[in-house]
Amino acid sequence: MAEELFTTNGYASTSLDAIVAGAQVTKGALYHHFSGKQALFEAVFERVEADASKRIQKSLRGHQDPWEKARAGLRAFLGVVQEPGYRRIVIQEGPSVLGYERYREQEERSTFANVLEIVRAVLSAGPWELDEAMLQTFARIFFGAMSTAGESVSSAEDPIAAATRVETAIGFILAGFQALADAGVELPAGE
Amino acid sequence: MAEELFTTNGYASTSLDAIVAGAQVTKGALYHHFSGKQALFEAVFERVEADASKRIQKSLRGHQDPWEKARAGLRAFLGVVQEPGYRRIVIQEGPSVLGYERYREQEERSTFANVLEIVRAVLSAGPWELDEAMLQTFARIFFGAMSTAGESVSSAEDPIAAATRVETAIGFILAGFQALADAGVELPAGE
DNA sequence: TACGGCGACGTACCGACGGTATGCAAAGCG
């Protein structure tokens, strides 16, 4: 399967010959179904993304409180982001193989959508009035934070401890939000 | 120059022939100085990184207050991250071309070091007792947040407004920290 | 049933690219 080869060897080091040999087909068949190597990668990318997104959504069910939802989602995301396939295909090579634009389009309607939903829920619980652009900005920031954190978690010598630290740190940031909400602090105006 | 070619076309689509043609040398000369295409990229990567790091450090000078320092550093980072060379070479293709390990080693002693320094200054201003691992975790989170935010900023239809939104969002998070510090809130214990 | 067209592959091949082997002039050195 192409997914394993891309995950273990990376995009550039995975030859089409190796893929077709592993899948028991020929190059003709491959090029009948996909327009090229990049299109094949994109199909794999979408599958991995869809799986991850489904998993995260599943973890969100059952939580009504936004903060609880956020914590559950964070935990699920940290789990997803530690899987070699997601790390390699989506986080590491996605942006460079697909180009940032296509990468973003794909993310926009899967995993990032989940993050956005969570952020929306959390920030709507506060006293702030945020327009859509500001919500997206917050979501981007959290998405990036958690992606990077996930990378460092899964390459740490003790991933479990590292994941705990990340949860603590993000929880701390969320606590800061709560504190601001309780204090009725307004959003600092953009200058 | 190889840097421009890598920036505009990307790593994979930049042939060594194009590089040597542009630099008025031959492949023999190139392979005399670098052990291969990846090593050349790595050299370019280091230069871009060093430049960015220097620029950020410069912006930190003159600020004593940690929060002011953080804001200045954030602004400088958002500037750096909008430059095509840094975006493409460091953020987009760095991880996939160098591999995450080498990428991290490089970042560790340049731009990330700056972020770490800032985070250290900010968090030391609070009443919390953080060990080094926790500091690194916070720094990773902020680094990832700002890298991703920078990507979205520079690909936004109005980059200036987007940058302002990012500054607002991060400022909000920092304000949350301040609120927690003022309230004397402890770090939530890792479970 | 004969047949033509078409979709689903298989196969042989091409051009480009990264990398290497070898040559060779100039500089350093005893």
Place this chain on the structure above:
DNA sequence: CGCTTTGCATACCGTCGGTACGTCGCCGTA
């Protein structure tokens, strides 16, 4: 002044992504 080493130039090779073209089988039609 010879001999080694450095610094590069050039010709070439293996691999890989992609393509051109052939082939086999199915399906509608007369």
